[in-house]
Amino acid sequence: MNIEHIGQPFLKKFPGDFSNNPLQRNTPKVLFATVKPAEFYKPHLIAFNEALSEEIGLGKFEEKDLNFLVGSQLPNNMQTYATAYAGHQFGNWAGQLGDGRAILAGEITNANGKKTEVQWKGAGATPYSRRADGRAVLRSSVREYLISEAMYHLGVPTTRALSLAFTGEDVIRDIMYNGNPQYEKGAVIIRTAESFLRFGHFELMFAQGEHKLLQDLLDFTIENYFPEIVSSGHQKYKDFFENVCTRTADLMVEWFRVGFVHGVMNTDNMSILGLTIDYGPYSMMDEYNLNFTPNTTDLPGRRYAFGKQGQIAHWNLWKLANALQPIINDENFLENTLKDFGIYFWEAHDKMLCKKFGFDGLKKEDAEFFTNWQGLMQELQLDHTLFFNQLEKITPDTDLNEHFSPVAYTVFNEEKINKLEDFIEQYRSRLHSNSISKQESLKLMETTNPKFILRNYLLYECIEEISSGKTEMLVKLTQALEHPYQELFPEFSKKRPSSYNNTAGCSTLSCSS
Structure with missing residues (x-):
C-alpha cells in the first residue's frame, strides 16, 4: 500500500x-x-x-x-x-x-x-x-x-x-x-x-466565538469539496448553505427509499457533504413502521424514529444555519432556505415513491395513495423491502393472501385481506393511467427497490461466526451487498425470523453497538 x-x-x-x-x-x-x-x-x-x-x-x-x-x-x-x-x-x-x-x-x-x-x-x-x-x-x-x-x-x-x-x-x-x-x-x-x-465542526467555532476561524473553515470546505460553487463574497456562503440543504434532503430521501434508520442523528453525526456517517445503532427496516427506532437510548421519545428523519434533518440544518449566521449575515435568506427545505424534501420523497411503485411521474392524487399505503404497511406489518419485491411479481391471477402473507409479521384475517385487496385495486388503477409501458414501469421498480438489504439478524449471525473463527458468512454477505438489486442468495431475502424478535444486538441496539 x-x-x-x-x-x-x-x-x-x-x-x-x-x-x-x-x-x-x-x-x-x-x-x-x-x-x-x-x-x-x-x-x-x-x-x-x-x-x-x-x-x-x-x-x-x-x-x-x-x-x-x-x-x-x-x-x-x-x-x-x-x-x-x-x-x-x-x-x-x-x-x-x-x-x-x-x-x-x-x-x-x-x-x-x-x-x-x-x-x-x-x-x-x-x-x-x-x-x-x-x-x-x-x-x-x-x-x-x-x-x-x-x-x-x-x-x-x-x-x-x-x-x-x-x-x-x-x-x-x-x-x-x-x-x-x-x-x-x-x-x-x-x-x-x-x-x-x-x-459540529462549524458549531464549535461559532460557540467559541471564533468567527475568523469559522470563515477560514468555510473557505477551505468550499474550495476543496464544493467545486460547483463559483460565486464569491457572501454569495458563496449562501450557495454553500443551499447546497448543504439540498444534499441533506437528498440523503434523507435515499434513507427512506431503502428503509435505513440511522438511530442517532445528532448534529455531530451529520456530514457537511451529505454522506451517511457514524454507523452505530442503525438498522435496515424489517416491518414498515414510521415510529421504529433501533436505538434503545432513543426510548421512549423516539426522536430519531424512521418517519422523523426528514424532520430531524431539518432541525439540524436550523442549528447549522445558526452557526453560519455570523458569516452569511442574512437571517431572511437562512429562514427562506430552511422553509424551502421542507418543500424540496417532500417533493423529492414522493417522486422517489413513484419510482418504487413504477409510476411514470408524480400526480396530485398520489399523495392520498401514499398515505393509504403507509397505513396498510403498518396495519398489516408488511416487510418494507419484501413488499416491493412481491409487488413487482403480481399478476391479475395472483392470490394476494398467499402472495403477501409470507412477507408480513402478523397473521392475515379477513378484514386485513380485504384492505390489501382494496389497496391493490387502487394500485392497478393508478398503473393503468401510466404513460409508460409495463416493461418500463417494472424496470423503474427493479432499479429502485433492492432485493437484498443488510438486516440486523444477518449481521448478528455474521458477527457470531467471525467470533468463532469462521468467515464464510462474511464472504457471502459481502458478495450479496455488492449486488443488492439481484437475488444472489435467496436465503437472505426473507423476513426476520421470529426467534430474533427480542435478541439484544439484533432487533434493537444501544449506542454501544
Whole structure:
C-alpha cells in the first residue's frame, strides 16, 4: 500500500494542539489535536476492500501493511490527529465533542486527482474520548464495515470501509447499559470519505466565538469539496448553505427509499457533504413502521424514529444555519432556505415513491395513495423491502393472501385481506393511467427497490461466526451487498425470523453497538 503518499493538508491549514496528548480535555481555539494510535501487537486481518484501496490510490495490500491497518508502526513523518467539533445530542447542546475513537491518517490522492481522507476507528483514546478508551469491539466494527459498503452499492451517499482487523486485545463493554459489562474482542476498521467534516465542526467555532476561524473553515470546505460553487463574497456562503440543504434532503430521501434508520442523528453525526456517517445503532427496516427506532437510548421519545428523519434533518440544518449566521449575515435568506427545505424534501420523497411503485411521474392524487399505503404497511406489518419485491411479481391471477402473507409479521384475517385487496385495486388503477409501458414501469421498480438489504439478524449471525473463527458468512454477505438489486442468495431475502424478535444486538441496539 502507498501509505507514504498520505498527505496532511488539514494540519497545515488550521491551528491545532501538537502535544500528542491523548488525555481527555478541552482544546479551545483549535480544530484538531495530534495523537498517536494505540499499539496493538497481535493484529489479525479479517477483511480488506481491495477494490476501494485501488480506487483511492493506496494500491494492493501486502502482509507488511497489516500493522498500518490497526494504526501501529506508522511512518515517522506521519502526524496522526483527531478533530474537535461540537453538537446537539438528542436535542440538547453538548458542548465540545470530537473524534473520540477516530484518528485521521490524512489524505490520499489517486491518479485522477481525487482526494480521500483515511481514518482509523477504534485505534485508541484521543482528547475527545470523554472518559472512554477509544477502542472498538468486533461487533460494532463488523457492523460499520459491512453497512457502509452495503449503502455504497445501494447508491446511498456514505463513508466507506477499507479494512477490518482484530487488534488482539479484549475490550469491556456494557452492550445494553444495564450494568452487565462483558469482555469482547477488540477490532479496528479503516474508513474513508472525501471529508469527515460535520455540522459540529462549524458549531464549535461559532460557540467559541471564533468567527475568523469559522470563515477560514468555510473557505477551505468550499474550495476543496464544493467545486460547483463559483460565486464569491457572501454569495458563496449562501450557495454553500443551499447546497448543504439540498444534499441533506437528498440523503434523507435515499434513507427512506431503502428503509435505513440511522438511530442517532445528532448534529455531530451529520456530514457537511451529505454522506451517511457514524454507523452505530442503525438498522435496515424489517416491518414498515414510521415510529421504529433501533436505538434503545432513543426510548421512549423516539426522536430519531424512521418517519422523523426528514424532520430531524431539518432541525439540524436550523442549528447549522445558526452557526453560519455570523458569516452569511442574512437571517431572511437562512429562514427562506430552511422553509424551502421542507418543500424540496417532500417533493423529492414522493417522486422517489413513484419510482418504487413504477409510476411514470408524480400526480396530485398520489399523495392520498401514499398515505393509504403507509397505513396498510403498518396495519398489516408488511416487510418494507419484501413488499416491493412481491409487488413487482403480481399478476391479475395472483392470490394476494398467499402472495403477501409470507412477507408480513402478523397473521392475515379477513378484514386485513380485504384492505390489501382494496389497496391493490387502487394500485392497478393508478398503473393503468401510466404513460409508460409495463416493461418500463417494472424496470423503474427493479432499479429502485433492492432485493437484498443488510438486516440486523444477518449481521448478528455474521458477527457470531467471525467470533468463532469462521468467515464464510462474511464472504457471502459481502458478495450479496455488492449486488443488492439481484437475488444472489435467496436465503437472505426473507423476513426476520421470529426467534430474533427480542435478541439484544439484533432487533434493537444501544449506542454501544
